[in-house]
Amino acid sequence: MYARVATISGDHIEQVVKFLEENNTKDKKGYKGGYVLTDHNKQKTMTVTLWKSKETLDDSFPEAKKILDQISKDITGMPIEIEVYEVAAKAKK
Numbered sequence: 870m871y872a873r874v875a876t877i878s879g880d881h882i883e884q885v886v887k888f889l890e891e892n893n894t895k896d897k898k899g900y901k902g903g904y905v906l907t908d909h910n911k912q913k914t915m916t917v918t919l920w921k922s923k924e925t926l927d928d929s930f931p932e933a934k935k936i937l938d939q940i941s942k943d944i945t946g947m948p949i950e951i952e953v954y955e956v957a958a959k960a961k962k
Contacts, residue, residue, distance in 0.1 A: 870956040879945040899925020
């Protein structure tokens with residue numbers, strides 16, 4: 870499994886969360902889930918989307934980049950950092 874992590878800076882947390890809810894990728898092939906993490910004190914939002922394979926993560930990138938570029942252009946005015954990780958382990962309950 871793979872994860873795409875996008876870090877969005879700025880005091881626009883509510884607008885970013887609303888935009889992401891309206892433009893989610895839950896119906897994409899290989900999508901396994903996702904999270905939106907916020908820190909109001911640091912004025913930072915992070916998105917984590919999980920993908921079945923590197924291939925499905927890569928296939929989803931053009932749409933994800935379009936969404937993140939739109940957030941950067943229309944909401945924050947700041948670049949968004951995008952990173953990719955392989956999920957190495959899953960914690961058990």
